[in-house]
Amino acid sequence: MLDAPAARADQIRDLQYWLTDYGFSEAWKTTRGAGVTVAVIDSGVNGSVVELNGVVTGGTDVSGLGSANGQTPVAGDDDDGEHGTLVGSLLAGRGTGDGTGLIGVAPEASILAVSVAFGSTRSAVSNDDQIAQGIRWAVDNGADVINMSLTRNTLYWPKSWDDAFLYAFENDVVVVAAAGNRGSGTTEVGAPATIPGVLAVGGVDRNKTASFDASSQGITIAVSAPSEKLVGVMPDSTYVQWDGTSAAAPIVSGLVALVRSAYPNLDAAGVINRVIATANANGQTVPSPIYGNGLIDAAAAVTRYVAPATGATPTELLTEWITLHRRAEIEVVPTEVPVAEAPAAAAEDPALPAQNVLTAWLPSQLTLTYISLPLAVLVGFGILVTLFGIGAVRYLKRIRRNPKDFAPS
Structure with a gap:
């Protein structure tokens, strides 16, 4: 200024x-x-x-x-x-x-x-x-x-x-x-x-x-x-x-x-x-x-x-x-090709990296985002529905046995 x-x-x-x-x-x-x-x-x-x-x-x-x-x-x-x-x-x-x-x-x-x-x-x-x-x-x-x-x-x-x-x-x-x-x-x-x-x-x-x-x-x-x-x-x-x-x-x-x-x-x-x-x-x-x-x-x-x-x-x-x-800005890398589907010569060719057997079975950022997490949510919701149904059945049976316990005050 x-x-x-x-x-x-x-x-x-x-x-x-x-x-x-x-x-x-x-x-x-x-x-x-x-x-x-x-x-x-x-x-x-x-x-x-x-x-x-x-x-x-x-x-x-x-x-x-x-x-x-x-x-x-x-x-x-x-x-x-x-x-x-x-x-x-x-x-x-x-x-x-x-x-x-x-x-x-x-x-x-x-x-x-x-x-x-x-x-x-x-x-x-x-x-x-x-x-x-x-x-x-x-x-x-x-x-x-x-x-x-x-x-x-x-x-x-x-x-x-x-x-x-x-x-x-x-x-x-x-x-x-x-x-x-x-x-x-x-x-x-x-x-x-x-x-x-x-x-x-x-x-x-x-x-x-x-x-x-x-x-x-x-x-x-x-x-x-x-x-x-x-x-x-x-x-x-x-x-x-x-x-x-x-x-x-x-x-x-x-x-x-x-x-x-x-x-x-x-x-x-x-x-x-x-x-x-x-x-x-x-x-x-x-x-x-x-x-x-x-x-x-x-x-x-x-x-x-x-x-x-x-x-x-x-x-x-x-x-x-x-x-x-800066680590949050890492690009998403596709999952490696599973060993069973990879050409046999890949592991034998020294010019190519050796395939890690565990890699194919470990979750990647893609599988966590698009498969694992949605599946976990769906399973969790199913468990909740089941538990709610069991509770409702028990509730109705209890009413039939003891109707006075649930009467208005």
Whole structure:
């Protein structure tokens, strides 16, 4: 959500309250994100603006509407494609001079620009497939972190994302995703922020209170970060203030970059654990569906002692979810041909699988559905009718013997 244009370059630093309020200025005494690459899967990051000169080191377009380097803004049906550049500038902008212009929270990190077409009806590739392709490209091209300032506005995601996100996790990539905004119609956290293993980001206002319009709620939120009155750079080099977890997410992605730079031997699970373990509860009861585990603290995340992570890894979390929730979607497989009807050569031919004698007699999904269950219902109904008949006969005999026992009171 864009607000009025911000001030000139020489006044921008004064508007960047999150640099001090969330410990980034202090964290820079330890690291500024050097050596870490963050993929921004968004509408394209324009590396020609001054703050992003030299920041975008690679890119691609998966929408069919952008440029090969991912730096041309890809317009949606309702926007001009400025979103990705705003995100990139908050994450890794380098200013315009000494103390002027916008500086990102990880100003020495590099960006891979992966352009997608948000909600555009012009692309021949579905939005879901674009995301899956973008993740794989980012992993194959050296991303240490993937920022996803986007949402499907649903809790669930397509199967194609299962493999794509697992691919990222298996290659030790930290994926950060925005929770979504109530003001934009997302009342509860939507995918990809609902995917197990993803670092989901909620938003707070300038007073560190949960943002009503610029953040949704949900139990998958891991941490919260500022999501109101944030400054970003547009593709035409102008500045704007904007709200939303789309802006909070790159601040957390930048923090992840700082941690990965300060602790290069720490795996993705350890990095996520450090970000969560050093979050500030700020007087709230956490974890909660509003604040997650609390507000990020950049200085603590890169300096404080944190015990090693002991929980499940992102790969394990998503694998378990897939095992539990995708199993109901298994296709019905016809029963194998009974052994007696199979050609004799089948069991003797090494090119064919050996027939299991028990298989022909065990119930399959088809026999259970169309034969066994209806038959069981029919037999059960017959038993009930029989029992009812026996009871009726006994009842009539009893009346004949003792008619006073059944008279009106």
